[in-house]
Amino acid sequence: MPRPGFVLDVDRSTPPILTWHGDGFRLLRLPADRSRVIYAPEPEPGLGDPDEEIRRALLEPLGDSAPLPALLRSGMRLTIAFDDISLPLPPMRRPDNRQRVVEAVLDAAAAAGVDDVVLIAALALHRRMTEAELRHALGDRVYDAFAPHGRLLQHDAEDPDGLVHLGQTDLGEDVEINRRAAESDLIVYVNINLVSMDGGHKSVATGLSSYRSLRHHHNVRTMRHSRSFMDQHRSELHSSNWRMGRLIAASGVKVFQIETTLNNDAFPPGLGFLQKREWEWTARDRAAYLATVGAIRAGSDRINRSVFQAVKAPYAMTGVVAGEVEAVHAATTATVYRQQLVHVEGQTDVALFGLPHVSPYNVNSIMNPILVMCMGLGYLFNLYRGRPIVREGGVAILSHPTPWAFHPVHHPSYIDFFEEVLAETTDPIEIEKNYEERFATDEWYRHLYRTGHAYHGVHPFYMWYWGAHALEHLGRVIVVGGDPAAVRRLGFSPATTLDDALEIASDVVGRHPSISHFHCPPIMMADVT
Amino acid sequence: MRALRLERSLPRFAAARLASGWNGRAGADLGPVRLVEVAAPELPGPGWHRVRPHLAGICGSDLATIAGRSSRWFEPIVSFPFVPGHEVVGTDDTGRRVVLQPVLGCVARGIDPPCAACGAGSANHCAHLAAGHLRPGLQTGFCADTGGGWSEELVAHESQLHAVPEGWSDQAAVLVEPVACAVHGALAAPECDPALAVVIGAGTLGLGAIAALSRFRPDVELVLAVAKHPHQRRLALELGARAVVEPGELRRAVRRRTGSWMLDNGQLTGGAPLVVDCAGTAASLADALAVTAPGGTLVLLGMAGTTTLDLTTLWQREVRLQGSYAYGPEPLAGGRHSFELAFELVEHAGLERLVSATYPLGRYAEAVAHAADAGRRGAVKVVFDPRRRPGRPRPEGSP
Amino acid sequence: MRARLPTPAERSGSAAPRRRLPVTPAGTGSRLPVTPAGLRSWLSLPSGFPFVAPTRPTTLPVPPAESSLGVHYDTSWARRYPARLARATLTELVARPAVAALTSPRVEGLDRVAHLQGPVIFAANHSSHVDTPLVVSVLPERWRHQLVVASAADYFFDSHLKAAGFALLLNAVPIERHRVDRGSARRLTELIEGGWSLLIYPEGGRSPDGWGQPHQRGPAWLAERTGRPVVPLHLAGTRRILPRHSFLPRPGRSEVHFGRPLWPGAGGARELAVRIEAAIAALADEQATDWWSATRRAATGTTPPLTGPGGAGEWRRAWALGPTASGAGRWRAPDVARRSSRAWPGADVARRDERAWPGADVARRDERAADRPSPS
Structure with missing residues (x-):
């Protein structure tokens, strides 16, 4: 029987918490007595046949x-x-x-x-x-x-x-x-x-x-x-x-x-520690963690990326329904909620999101800075029902290396969006008004989209709009461990460590903010009351 | 009088060449420049004046000479030992405040009748740079007989002197000469369709070219600048560039603005009809050539020497490679002289802010290091004030 | 000014990251780690976890133990051939000579089991850690190397090292001694059905005071389930060699009495359990007196119970038992020492009668035993 998700209040006896960091992970020790970690429910069993x-x-x-x-x-x-x-x-x-x-x-x-x-x-x-x-x-x-x-x-x-x-x-x-x-x-x-x-x-x-x-x-x-x-x-x-x-x-x-x-069984057994609660890590999990982190450290970015992109999830089908769209989707949504909803009480000043190696738009590709923004402020921030887990005017801390790197075949318009548009402004309204049309109708992007394997010229704009709600809601966004130049280009603040990030956040949320760590993976959705 | 003098010393040139690759300061210390006490230069003849410099700029060509990197092309048209400094504002012996136009053409050399070029007013094309009553030297600051700006006194022919308008600062005036070069480069390319111009490099020349393109080229619709440093970006935008990109972003930026495609090897199907390269390195030239439209013009304003460049693009796309040196009458501006346009531009665009730091002659090593590293150190133009005695450098203007 | 402007010819759009944030301390970049601290800094990890086990947040309730220890320890590896070979070698070359030297065992009643083949459940009284090695070393060879020992999960299997050691040396399998555990019962059943004999102590542990403890019904239940016989064993003298709470064994003499195999009958496990307890008590009686006397008392239901004087004070129970260590001289030890005076059976019986306690009868003990939960 899978255990439901829950919220852990961090105290001094809480071990360091695993945090995704792109093609890798970090163990972060969260401040005691004012932090909480939101854990996903365990994977439901799949359908028998x-x-x-x-x-x-x-x-x-x-x-x-x-x-x-x-x-x-x-x-x-x-x-x-x-x-x-x-x-x-x-x-x-x-x-x-x-x-x-x-x-x-x-x-x-x-x-x-x-x-x-x-x-x-x-x-x-x-x-x-x-x-x-x-x-x-x-x-x-x-x-x-x-x-x-x-x-x-x-x-x-x-x-x-x-x-x-x-x-x-x-x-x-x-x-x-x-x-x-x-x-x-x-x-x-x-x-x-x-x-x-x-x-x-x-x-x-x-x-x-x-x-x-x-x-x-x-x-x-x-x-x-x-x-x-x-x-x-x-x-x-x-x-x-x-x-x-x-x-x-x-x-x-x-x-x-x-x-x-x-279900949310997203990782093969060798990476099983990713889905376990840290205090339940066995010696084997710890050894696997150390071996994985060591291999990542020894490998080049390119190798690590290809290894991570090769990961295939042992997902199991938990439901299948067919028929008229709205009726079907109502049933589906209920199943998804059953697997993913975690009840969370109240909002905090700071939310910490560890970003994984993959977003919907860089499968077999590179997670470029715009996708980092989209993954953090678009997807993870929006995985809530009711209210965001961070209060209005609060701070989101993202953990990702945010390399200044783009897949030239998949994301040609992203490069230009990053180099031209974000160099001028990061305001979604301005961007939409001044640039969208030109990118959407660019002949070259159109050509690459239709004949190659490129995202459409306007796609990076959508990525930015995906985070528009978060940008409006948040007081500041800090990226831990990212390439400072790329992070600044996104309009965010770079920080080396979580402590630095909290220090930077202190002029927005004070010196003793409450913190939520959205312990992703696996995917979950916070039901915030 | 005190002067910074450059002597012909092969070991020193060699040492400077080695050391400057490591750091600018060491290059200046070991290089062929020495602060010496010498007699003021003799007046070569009638029509010559003594000029006491107020400010004298450090130019890229000076740095190249000091670092032993100048092309050997210059050997027959300079004469050692000389005092560098050709961007000069000073007071002449009649008490006028003047800006020096340093080119030493037929008139200054007392050659009569002058060569065809000088006769047409284009002293920069003069055929007699090594003739006449002066020793060889293409400009004041490269000639053993005239002295140069990096000293307390030099001599200049009446034809070389331009009065500084009332109310101008020395900082503004000292920029007239380099800005005139930039104006000349900006106006060197023939008129093009209303379109994009690209300026690579955002030092004094680059910024001057941006300002000149914006002011004197109504056919240029949009100036795209390439700059590496934040203050350069800011100045480029202030002076009229519509957008500023980093070097690595240039090809994509041009592609976007011209609606062309980028093929697999990074080459563009179109490009900018006018490209001004103010850097002159192999990399900047390659970039410049890559973004020049078929039939367009690439102006070489930066001082390239021996370099490696794939010229396939040049002939396959019929790109014009246009050199630019010094100044002369500008057909595109109704035949007005570059210097006249430069005066207008300096005043109109407020270019005096480009003077970033002033050093006394005694601290020439620091000054040279500062100038060699200007971009990284947030500076644009570094100048000497020969009247000052050693003390703290006085930062001026911005940034 | 014609300043140089080196333009890196890097092509835009290249996948290579241009700058990297130095997140590791300088100088650790390329050096391969050789020490744990070096490894840690190379991996930019804090000290402690994950190099050591994680702490558990105190805000969480302690979960029901779900570990691979205790009753959940998987001993199957200890019954594969490499482990069996190692154990057999140790048993024959080390344990048996050592046990013989230490306990000088005297074995009686082997004739009662001479005809018996196949897996058997050996049920013995238990007062010392020496009991198991002693039984193993005196068992007939057909059972000696095909024997598992039911061992307290909470005592022998509470750490991986102990669990592995006992599983290897004694072929111990974990058993829950104080509560019903279907898992361990099922495992033992499977083992017996798989041809393994079982040594089990129905008392559920070593005697705390030298007297026997009430029996659990585990052995009877297992016999009932598997249809295999229970062979009662009585061990004497081991308490003096290595009493509870002592670590250094003192050489001494011991006796092992094999009883008649008890087959599960119509009465079921409850009845068989009574028979087992009675049989061991009778063996004790026989060891203390003689076969016939013991048989007669057994027939009349007056065999002295092994549990000692029920209802008596602590001191009287200890008194009745005599000292554990010899040397005081005034007292004979309750089992072996006492037996040496058996030359005068009548006197011996009289003395025992003196020490008899009122109200100690088998039936009452049966009730007590039945009150306890047993693995059924």
Whole structure:
């Protein structure tokens, strides 16, 4: 029986607490009697027979939907869209949830005699996936059956012929999605719901849409009114997506949504200490920790990065539901909350976030400074329901090496965003007003996005908007152990150690602030009252 | 009189060359410059004046000479021993405050009729730098007969002297000469489509070129500067640059502003039609060439010597490589002389703030080290005040 | 001024980080660590954890022990061949000569078990740490190297070193002695069914005062479950060789009496437990007197209980037992020394009768034993 998450009050007998630090970790001793550590619940057991559960979900859909076999008929156009490389984190061991589900759907389609089937990676403005990544997500059987015939596509948000404008919502939001998907008789969307932000109408309305559509919710105003964007009921991001999703449904586009959830068993046994509470580390855990840290210390940045990027999570599927989007997502969200919610009482002056080696946008890539900002102030800060774990005007301390390094193939526009835009201003409003349009329409970025493996030109802006709520909420952001030049460029304060960081924070929160350490990994969500 | 004199001493040049690679101060200590007590230079003839310098700047070419890094090209057109210093403001024997225009062309050399270039007013192209009644020397400050700014007295021909307007500080006046060089460089390239100009380097020349481009080149829409140090960034923006980037960011910055693509090896499909390289190193030249648009002009304002450069871009993209030296009439500015434009620019852009520190002659080693390290030490122009006796250096202007 | 402006030709977009924050003390960068302190500073780690075990926050409740020690210690390695070989070698070459020299054992009743094959449960009284080596060294060879010893989980398995040592040397397996533990019962069952014989002390521990303690029902329950017989053993003299709370054994004489195998019958574990306790008491009686006297008293239910004078004060129990160390002369030790005077059985019986205590009968003790929880 997995233990639930809990909040540890730090006292003098508390051992140093493990903190992620990019491609590595640190053990930080937190000030006694005014610090607390938020621990995630332990991993739930996975489904005994996932394939059987998937078939059951397809046959017993939720909400106003017929079972999948009843929706399939010979001669129809079927489009199967699936989540891209950004999920889950770290990538899971084979077989991936997507492979299991897609195979089950294809079995049903084959039984119904459907010939016109296309698979589309719903990557919105993310980079296109490589063959290896597609094979990992879908499995070799699916890849070899579809890719050679041009039936395994990746969504192209810049293809003028590949998009269709379905109309505007009541609030004037353009809805433009993938033409093939929109003109299909049925879209089956295969999702992995790693965090509560994922899924629902966001799957199609965001994953298969274009810049023209995305700009209505991927903007500073929306993100500042999403508190948090992990809590769909208080998220303007989701409200907008839901409006769009309803418009898509009203336009006659039929979506059969399949959502899967994972437990939080994110690391293989060799790195098991990452998920354990420090005082429960056995001698073997300690030895593994020392060996790992020693290997990291001895290795070069490049080697460490490739080793960490090669980590595959032993995630287990904890749930799968299918059917009508909103009903499905309600069930999924409940499952995600069951695994991830930790009850936390009250806010503190300081929140400490250890940032991992991977964010949704640097799988098999480099976590550049903008992604550091997005991971810390976008994702981790927003993993709350109710109130942020740090009070308004408080300080967030991020732990990450923040190297001044970019993946030139994956993140070309990030480099320019960092060098040009952030050199001028870090204010999201200013950035949005003065620069977004130019980056979004840059021919070169467009070319790299469509033909290479580059994120869209406007993507770094979204990363910055993701942290807009935190930037507005916080009094100061400090990065421990980061490259000072890169950290300053982000508009944050660099610090060498946690003590230095608390010293820097003292002119905002005083000399004896209360501190919350968000003990991530694994992923969790603070339910703050 | 006291003067800093440079003598022809091979061991000293060699020592300076070795030591300056290690640190500027050691280069100055071991180098060929000595503070000596010498007789004031003789007046070479009629039309010459004695000038007592108030301030005399330390220029990049002076540093190169002291450090033993000058090109051997200069050997026949300088004469040893000479007193360096060609950026000079001083008082002449008629009591006027004057700025020196140091080029020693036919007129100063008493050659009549002058060569074609001098006849056209472009003394910088003079054919007689080693002829006439003076010993060889391309400028005052490189000639054994005229003395130079780094002393208490020099001689100058009437044609070399420009009166300083009333109300000007010495700091402003001493900048006229280098700014005139920058103006000349900024105006050296032919008119281009309204577009982007890139200035690499943000020392005195670079900042002057930025200011000149902004003021005298209406065809240039946007100046992008490359600077390494915070005070340089700030000054570049103040003087008219629209954006300032670090050297490593230049290619991307040009790509963004010109809407071109960057191919796999980092080359751009487009570029800036006008690039002014005020650094003159192999790296800056490579960058400059890489960001010059096909058919564009690369002005070499920095003093490059022997260097290695892939010239494929030059011919494949028909890039013009345009040298720039000293000053002359500027066709792009209606034929006005660079010096005249420089006076206007110094006053208009408030360039006197570029003078960062003033040293007495006696502390020349410190001054040279300071100038050699100006960027890193937050300085732009370091000058001597030959009238002062050793004491504390007096920081002036900003920063 | 024409200042130089060295432009690093670094291409923008290169993946290499340009600057690194020096987070380690200068000078530790490339040197490989050779000392623990060096390793620590090389890894930028604080002292203590993780080089030592972590402390536990006092704000947390102490969790139920869930360790690999105590009853959860996995001894299976000690029954694999490398360990068995090592143990057999030590037993034959070291332990048996040493035990023989130390305890001069006299073994009686082996004929009662001569016909017995297969795994057996040996149930003995227990007063000294010498008991186990003594039994192991006198057991017939067919059981000696195929024997596990049920040992107190809380005593022998409280640290990894002790646990490993006893598992290796004695083939000890942990057993919960004061409460029911299905896990250890199941393990012992599996072992017996797997052909291992078991030495178990039904009293659950060494006698605190020299007198026996009430029996637990564990051996009976195991016999019931496995259908294997219990062989009662009575050990005498070991308390004088190495009493409780002493560390240095004194050489002396000892006796081991094998009883008749007791097979589980229709009465179940409860009835078998009574029989085991009675059988050991009868063996003690036989050792103190003679077989026949003991048999008769057993038949009439008047065998003196091993638990000593019930209800009597501390001093009287000690008094009745006599001194542990010889040399005082006035008192004979209760077992071996006493036996030496058996040349006059009548006198001996009379003396014992003097020392008899009122109300000590087997039935009452049975009730007491039954009140205790037993592994069933």
